[in-house]
Amino acid sequence: MIVPAGWYLLLAAVLFSIGVVGVLARRNLIVMFMCIELMLNSVNLTLIAFSRINGTLDGQVLSFFVMVVAAAEVTVGLALIVNLFRLKASVDADDVDTLRS
Amino acid sequence: MTAVLPPLLAQTLPDPSQATGSAEFWVFILVGAVSVGSALAMVLMRNPVHAALMLVVNFFTLAVLYAVLEAQFLAAVQVIVYAGAIMVLFLFVLMLIGVRREPRFSGSRIPAQGPIAVILGLLLVAALGYGIASPYMTGASACTPDAATAEAGDEARPCSGLVEANADGNTEGVGQLLFTRYVWPFEVTSVLLVIAAVGVMVIGRKREDRSELVDRTPAVVGAAAAAAEPEPAAAPAADDAEEGSAT
Numbered sequence: 001m002i003v004p005a006g007w008y009l010l011l012a013a014v015l016f017s018i019g020v021v022g023v024l025a026r027r028n029l030i031v032m033f034m035c036i037e038l039m040l041n042s043v044n045l046t047l048i049a050f051s052r053i054n055g056t057l058d059g060q061v062l063s064f065f066v067m068v069v070a071a072a073e074v075t076v077g078l079a080l081i082v083n084l085f086r087l088k089a090s091v092d093a094d095d096v097d098t099l100r101s
Numbered sequence: 102m103t104a105v106l107p108p109l110l111a112q113t114l115p116d117p118s119q120a121t122g123s124a125e126f127w128v129f130i131l132v133g134a135v136s137v138g139s140a141l142a143m144v145l146m147r148n149p150v151h152a153a154l155m156l157v158v159n160f161f162t163l164a165v166l167y168a169v170l171e172a173q174f175l176a177a178v179q180v181i182v183y184a185g186a187i188m189v190l191f192l193f194v195l196m197l198i199g200v201r202r203e204p205r206f207s208g209s210r211i212p213a214q215g216p217i218a219v220i221l222g223l224l225l226v227a228a229l230g231y232g233i234a235s236p237y238m239t240g241a242s243a244c245t246p247d248a249a250t251a252e253a254g255d256e257a258r259p260c261s262g263l264v265e266a267n268a269d270g271n272t273e274g275v276g277q278l279l280f281t282r283y284v285w286p287f288e289v290t291s292v293l294l295v296i297a298a299v300g301v302m303v304i305g306r307k308r309e310d311r312s313e314l315v316d317r318t319p320a321v322v323g324a325a326a327a328a329a330e331p332e333p334a335a336a337p338a339a340d341d342a343e344e345g346s347a348t
Binding site for chain 2 (some may be wrong): 004005010013014018021024035038045048052055057060063065069071078079083
């Protein structure tokens, strides 16, 4: 049994879509943030699968950069969430509606 | 005792076209199922800590898949950076702000937000599967697309994979690319990390009361008192200051 490369790409697409659904449906900011991490990881899987398809390592290097950017993004995002929690005493996305009223 | 077991994963073979691929198949089925299941569980868990733990499981499964896809260095980095550092950060923040069980999808302002999100997600799976995955569904695992063989309909073409690129080892190959062709992005990355670290310190510091930020040394307090004088008294002082600065 050979695994076609498309299976990995399909798995990555499924994981990405689960992340999108999580961001759309969940209201907890931290869980939404974790779903964003899931989406970044699924894109990494796509890059690595294409790296193997093309027989070059460029996709792996790009995936490495994605990991670095994700690490920076997580620190900034979590600091923002902690600050928001100090301000509103809540991490619910629906509570952040100052512009709405 | 010295009988050599036949290697089943393509990347363990000197000639990958000899691989039976059955091990890769079963690894993919098992790990892929765990991966999708943990991702779904992460979205569905009510307790954010449980969601974070499901995400850790998902990161580990992805690390296994990276290793199967001949990206051993990234598999290690995935475990160290994601499952180690980033998830610890997530759990730390969760514990810091307190954990509360919450309703799964209800309580949002948009009616039927959950079902709509699921429908849109299914549409996205269909679109991504059709657009990205379907061209690679036939043929052996991860082979260099060759126009000639592809047009000839040769679905059993040998798998080249990353054997050539990984000849000196995967870490060496990635490092060589990183410090030659991609050295400028690499340097920009270091700038990005510094900016992120400084930004987090600025964002995350404890906000003091504004009145406590006043400098209370005697000279400054005297100047503040002079500035707080009623207008007729303050105006000449301002003139003096202007003259002083002009000369």
